[in-house]
Amino acid sequence: MPKQINLTSTVIRHHPQFSRLVTIPLDVVAPWNLENTTVIEGTINGVDLGRRSLRRWDDRHCWWIDLPNALCKKANIDTEDVVDLCIQLASEELPFELESLLNKSELVSSRWKAMTVAQQRMLREEIYAAKSTEARVRRAAKHLL
Helix, strand or coil: CCCCEEEEEEECCCCCCCCCCCCCCEHHHHCCCCCCCCCHHHHHHEEEEEEEEEEEHHHHHHHEECCCCHHHHHCCCCCCEEEEEEECCCCCCCCCCHHHHHCHHHHHHHHHHHHHHHHHHHHHHHHHHCHHHHHHHHHHHHHHH
């Protein structure tokens, strides 16, 4: 399985109210054996993407990555631009603050285990997105205590 995938794609936007996005053909990420939304990291035109969700778009038979306005400005990209992507699967390790909370409380651990894989992924990413340790602890506690 390739650790990193490099490809070229075109930035698209379906409506001015929606974020821009890039699509990735099914066969390009086929070696990763993905079945559902997966967190990736990488770059777009050399600019860090951060942790982004790679989602399946069944109608178009491809995967797609959301490109928020702030990222488009930072990477100086717009709709219809051709971009170079370098992506890899992101670590699925839990943030330290979440791991610590899970180890300290049986109640928290049982609530975590009761979540679906998608719910766990969304909470993990929300906690990772916090900039400070205090905010990560607060987010973990908010959802699990």
